[in-house]
Amino acid sequence: MTKVKGQRKGNTMEEKKSISDKIKELDMAVDWFYSDEFSLDTATEKYKSAIKLAKEIETDLDSLKNEITVIQKDFTKE
Amino acid sequence: MDEDFFAEIDAINEKYKQEKQKKQEIEKYSVSEFLDLVNGTLEYAYTGVVVEGEVDSFKVNQGKWVFFDLKDKDGATVSCFLPVFQLRVPLEDGMKIMVKALPKVTRWGRFSLTVKQIMPVGEGSIKKGFELLKLKLEKEGLFDPARKRKIPENLVKIGVISSTQAAGYADFCKIINSRWGGLEIQVAHTQVQGMNAADQMISALRYFNEQAEVQIIAIIRGGGSADDLAVFNDEALAREVAGSRIPVITGIGHEVDESLVDLVADIRASTPSNVAEMLTADKGAEKIKVVRNIREIGNRITQEIEHLQGELNSKLNRIQDEAEHKIDTAIEQVRAKEKLLNGLNPDRVLKQGYALVSGDIIEGNVVKITTFEALAEAEIIKVKERKE
Numbered sequence: 001m002t003k004v005k006g007q008r009k010g011n012t013m014e015e016k017k018s019i020s021d022k023i024k025e026l027d028m029a030v031d032w033f034y035s036d037e038f039s040l041d042t043a044t045e046k047y048k049s050a051i052k053l054a055k056e057i058e059t060d061l062d063s064l065k066n067e068i069t070v071i072q073k074d075f076t077k078e
Numbered sequence: 079m080d081e082d083f084f085a086e087i088d089a090i091n092e093k094y095k096q097e098k099q100k101k102q103e104i105e106k107y108s109v110s111e112f113l114d115l116v117n118g119t120l121e122y123a124y125t126g127v128v129v130e131g132e133v134d135s136f137k138v139n140q141g142k143w144v145f146f147d148l149k150d151k152d153g154a155t156v157s158c159f160l161p162v163f164q165l166r167v168p169l170e171d172g173m174k175i176m177v178k179a180l181p182k183v184t185r186w187g188r189f190s191l192t193v194k195q196i197m198p199v200g201e202g203s204i205k206k207g208f209e210l211l212k213l214k215l216e217k218e219g220l221f222d223p224a225r226k227r228k229i230p231e232n233l234v235k236i237g238v239i240s241s242t243q244a245a246g247y248a249d250f251c252k253i254i255n256s257r258w259g260g261l262e263i264q265v266a267h268t269q270v271q272g273m274n275a276a277d278q279m280i281s282a283l284r285y286f287n288e289q290a291e292v293q294i295i296a297i298i299r300g301g302g303s304a305d306d307l308a309v310f311n312d313e314a315l316a317r318e319v320a321g322s323r324i325p326v327i328t329g330i331g332h333e334v335d336e337s338l339v340d341l342v343a344d345i346r347a348s349t350p351s352n353v354a355e356m357l358t359a360d361k362g363a364e365k366i367k368v369v370r371n372i373r374e375i376g377n378r379i380t381q382e383i384e385h386l387q388g389e390l391n392s393k394l395n396r397i398q399d400e401a402e403h404k405i406d407t408a409i410e411q412v413r414a415k416e417k418l419l420n421g422l423n424p425d426r427v428l429k430q431g432y433a434l435v436s437g438d439i440i441e442g443n444v445v446k447i448t449t450f451e452a453l454a455e456a457e458i459i460k461v462k463e464r465k466e
Contacts, residue, residue: 005116007143008184015361018232018233018234019260020232020233020234021232023364023368024232026200026368026371027371028375029375030371030375030405033374033375033379034378038378038382040318040382040383042377043378043382044379046375047375047376047379049166049374050372050375052372054368054369054371054372057364057365057368058365058368060259060260061259061361061365063259064259064260064360065255065259065260066254066255066258066259066260066262066263067262067263067369068251068260068263068265069262069263069264069265070242070265070267071115071264071266071267071285071290073266073320074268074286075266075278075281075282075285076267076268076269076274076278077277
């Protein structure tokens with residue numbers, strides 16, 4: 001495959017979790033605050049984690065680039 | 079010297095003549111050999127000729143072989159032939175088409191074109207072919223909404239079939255890069271118009287289905303004339319899209335352009351840009367959502383604290399009310415007793431003019447007399463029994 005110039009992936013350290021995964025995690029955290037499991041004792045800790053996750057998502061959204069590759073197989077010669 | 083030279087040349091020419099004569103004598107062909115020679119020459123000269131004309135005398139023999147003539151306005155006609163399974167566009171007499179074919183002389187000495195590919199030409203023929211094939215595929219249930227799959231969740235790997243030189247592809251890249259990041263997009267570069275485009279796109283679809291780990295395949299092509307977009311009405315391509323293991327989204331032409339590939343695809347977007355919009359969320363909107371979520375959960379904590387404070391205040395109020403009630407009750411009870419006691423106070427009776435006599439009521443005995451205002455002593459002079 002050929003990588004298209006200038007479209008390399010940005011943040012390789014975050015490859016384990018995609019932005020979508022992180023957004024889903026944040027949505028679940030938000031759901032917890034409105035569930036029966038909500039308790040003020042643990043809410044502060046969860047709130048801090050959610051803020052950290054939100055910052056990560058914002059950073060990812062700003063920095064992550066798409067990786068566009070053109071398959072080397074020549075379909076025009078089929 | 080010169081004489082020798084010319085003699086040598088003459089000898090060579092003579093030898094060549096003799097060899098040629100000998101060869102001509104030998105090269106006698108059977109009919110089959112001659113036809114093979116002619117067909118070999120035709121195949122060499124015309125590896126894939128493209129001929130445009132109007133369909134005439136269309137017929138299918140034994141359900142296996144398709145025959146028709148191609149004619150032009152000058153009355154010229156050429157016979158065409160192909161196996162029925164290669165017929166990817168429904169034909170009718172009068173339709174204008176373009177065929178890619180190999181010229182051939184048959185064993186019966188008839189010249190014909192062995193057709194490899196067919197494309198309708200002109201808006202009328204394209205529409206006719208589209209309607210006929212649409213009806214056929216619809217009857218087979220290929221447009222059934224129940225067959226349609228949704229865009230997969232957590233989309234990361236996308237396969238794209240398009241011409242990388244096409245404006246539609248550039249639009250797609252621009253929009254998807256501006257909207258989202260972290261996607262792995264594999265692009266199969268194919269033609270998206272012309273005689274070979276359908277086969278190339280079929281090959282790309284098979285590649286993605288068999289060799290690539292993509293979650294969705296996007297077929298992209300910008301706007302164009304009816305002729306440009308005719309390839310997306312190819313039966314084989316439509317069937318390949320319908321049979322794709324991986325969901326297919328199309329963005330072909332503009333909103334008004336409807337192709338068979340659009341109809342059999344799982345999701346139809348109106349344009350290549352719209353494909354990018356449908357496959358991705360907008361990062362700006364997502365940022366706003368993230369901020370809103372954080373604000374909401376902050377509010378939720380504040381709300382809970384206020385709720386608990388409210389409950390506490392309510393309990394304190396209840397305690398206070400209860401205490402006050404008990405105190406009031408006690409005060410009332412005391413006041414009632416006080417009132418009762420006041421009623422029993424001898425002074426109150428004395429004040430009304432009565433007197434209290436204390437001591438034994440025996441004649442001759444001295445008793446104490448208490449009035450409201452004075453104390454006195456008196457001697458009992460006489461005692462009589464009281465009668466009511």
